[in-house]
Amino acid sequence: MKNRMATYFFLATLIFLSSELKSQEYMFISEIKISGNKRTREEIIIRELPFKRGDVVRASDLPLLLLEGRNNIRNLSLFNLVLVYNNTERLDPSEKYGNTEIVIQVEERWYYWPMVGIILEDQDFGTWIKKPDWSYVTIVGGLKVNNIAGRNQTLRAVLTTGFNKGFFFEYSNIYLDKKGKHLLDITFKRAYTRVENISLISDLPFHIKSDSSFLKSSYSTTLKYTFRQGLHLRHNLTLDFSYTEIDPVILKQNPDYWGNDQTNRRAYSFIYNFVFDKRDYIPYPLRGLYLSSGITGYTSNRRDVIHKKVSGDLQTFCPLAGGFFASARVHGAISSTNVKGHVFNRVIGFDENQLRGYRRYAFEGQNYVVASPEIKYRIVPETRFHLKFLPFLPKFNKVHLAIYGKLFGDIAYVHNKYYSSSNTLSNTLLKNYGLGLDVAAYYDITLSAEYSVNHLGEGGFYFSLVKPLR
Incomplete structure (x- = not known):
């Protein structure tokens, strides 16, 4: 209720401002x-x-x-509440110029987040608890700190031990100048894994696992430079060096795993992309435009494996009448590799690039495109609750959320020049439709429940928790 009142206050201020400003053609911003x-x-x-x-x-x-x-301040993901309004001096209506003072009020978030996880690599919890075997457990522990020194910088440090091992360190959003136009991200990663996806069988990811040794070990160093050309336009340049060793059993089971018969590789990657982002609220946009495009280059140090890719992503969001909202997204990529390699052809169903209605499947190919229209209806407008029984948690006891119903569909096509009789979904028009319910909450969290049906007639429910972007 309090958040709704804040919204009404903000809109009333704008209406009042509009009527007051009709008498002055221009406004001088005297103070912020x-x-x-x-x-x-x-x-x-x-x-x-x-x-x-x-x-x-x-x-x-x-x-x-x-x-x-x-909107821009809220998209920093540093505050739970942002108000921006102005106080205007009452002047003679005959005056062409008026003075106005801009007022910004914010409520800061909690910035320290533990990163803890326990992963059962071989069994579900119900089976494992009957006969616990810690040798098949991966334990993840770390810390994420946002807004370091009040400069909107983020530190992530994560240690993984147990069945799989490794560490991850990232320090991002480092400002290189006072105006904040030049930024730098630094990332170090070391990983040892006993489970590896090496191919597709029947359009499903095929993994192999080793109990005695690591199938893959790697380390990488990544530098990302960002030039912020304007409020909504960024240019990103990423340089990455990696060294990877794989167990010979991977190449024995799939000689086309990564393009040659070597069990170790030093590789370099170059990525350039630009991003124009003018969405009203990045974690759950209802109005605005997002456009990005980029090129990727990858080469082994011997230059016997070369991979190139061009990608693009366009998203539009538009409010309609009566609490309805429309959105559409089109994204895809075109790639070329001088050798056949599974790791270069993983396009959909890997990492975060999922296709609704086909979440159990994965797709190999060199080129793909996905179009996703969507209609939302606001069931519960953004509402703020004050949990008074948690006075000792001031960063968490003011909860705001909104609930939306949605209808969606996806049309996709993946082109794979390496035909396989066991993988038939590539080179096929993929279609799905469904409905869902989203709960957009504070700290950039979205809870989503969806039911979708694909062109095979397969239907199913899917529940997800979309974590904060930063």
Whole structure:
């Protein structure tokens, strides 16, 4: 209720502002005041505004500028609540210019998150608990810290031990200049795995497992440079070096696993992409546009394995009347490799690139395209609850959420020049449709329940928890 009142207050302010500003054609921004940022530096917030102190803007443009500024600040994922409004001096209506003061109020989030997980590699929990065997358990422990020193930087450090081993370290969003136009991410990764996906059989990922030794060990170092050209446009350049060793049993079972018969490889990757992102709320957008495109180059140090890829992603979001919202996404990629290699042809069903209605399947190919239209209906508007029985958790006792129903469909096509009689879903038009329910909550969390049916007539429920993006 409190959050709804805040929204009404914000809209009422904009309406009042519009009527007040009709008398002045231009507004002079005399001051920008920020409160609630106990940790976050002011320049991190001011950097997201489409105006600055001392600017003169058209009075008719100011309401939309305030809304854009609020969306940009909220998309930092640093605050649970963001209010942006203005106080305007009452002047003689005959005056062409008016003075206005911008007020920004924020409530900061909790920034320290433990990263803990226990993975049973061989059995489900019910079977394992009857006869526990810790040699088949992978334990993950680490820490994620957001907004380090109030500069919107993120640190992740994770250690994995047990059946699989490794560590992961990332320090991201490092500002290289005072204006925040140049940023750097640094990542180090070391991994030892006893389970590896080596091919597809019957359109399903085929894994092999070793109890006695690691099938794959690797380490990599990644540097990502970002140039922020404007509020919504970024250019990213990523350089990666990796060294990988695999067990000969992988090549014995699939000689086309990674393009040659060597059991170790040093490799270099180059990725450039640009991102234009003007969505109102990145974790669960209802209005706006997202566009990205990039090129990827990969080569082994001997240059006997070369992989190239061009990819693109377009997303549009538009509110309709009566609480309805429409969205559409089209994304795909075109790639070329001078050798046949399973690791280069994994396009859908691997990592986070999933296709609704086909989540149990995986697809190999060199080129693919997916189109995904969707209609949402707002069942419960964004509402804020104050959990008074948790006064000792001020960062968590103010919960806000919204509930949406949705109808969706997907049309996809994966082209694979390496035909296999055991994998028939590639080179076939893939279609699915379904309905679902989303709960968009605070801390960028979305709970989703979906039911979908694919072109094979297979239907099923799918539940997911979409974690924060940062």
